Amino acid sequence: MSNNKVISVIGGNKCSDETGKIAQEIGKNIAKLGAILVCGGLGGVMEAAAKGAKENGGLTVGILPGERKTDANPYIDIAIPTGLGLARNTLVVKAADLIVALPGEYGTLSEISFALIFKKPVINLSNWDISGTIKVNTIEEAVNLIKKELKNK
DSSP: OOOOOOOEEOOSOOOHEEEHHHHHHHHHHHHHOOOEEEEEETTHHHHHHHHHTTTTTOOEEEESSSSOGGOTTTOOOOOEOOOOOGGGGGHHHTOOOOEESSOHHHHHHHHHHHHTTTTTTTOOSSSSSOSSEEEEEHHHHHHHHHHHHHOOO
């Protein structure tokens, strides 16, 4: 399904091993669907998702809060330093056709909010229960929704 669709994976810059495994599996599936993975380019959920995509032949883009490309995790193909701090969260969301939210803190919450403001679909595997998102409980549910959303775009 090569379609040059862009999926942003959002979540904490630190995460549990379990959340990291989920993020890696989501990244893997994004790559297998031929979509481009965008994230904030740093650690935690972002690094795990990028690793999953990269190890499965996917293209990864990191939209960084700082001014140095070298701040990107090792699985980022295209590092975009912004110097915008958390304001870069709007770019992570705007770049995407679809957002997958994993557990995180207020930065993740801001990205979910921006996605809803911009009317982007949010597949919600996060710790936030937010009206307007598509809440799922398993990786399989998330992947099936990603496939469905990509077909509709």
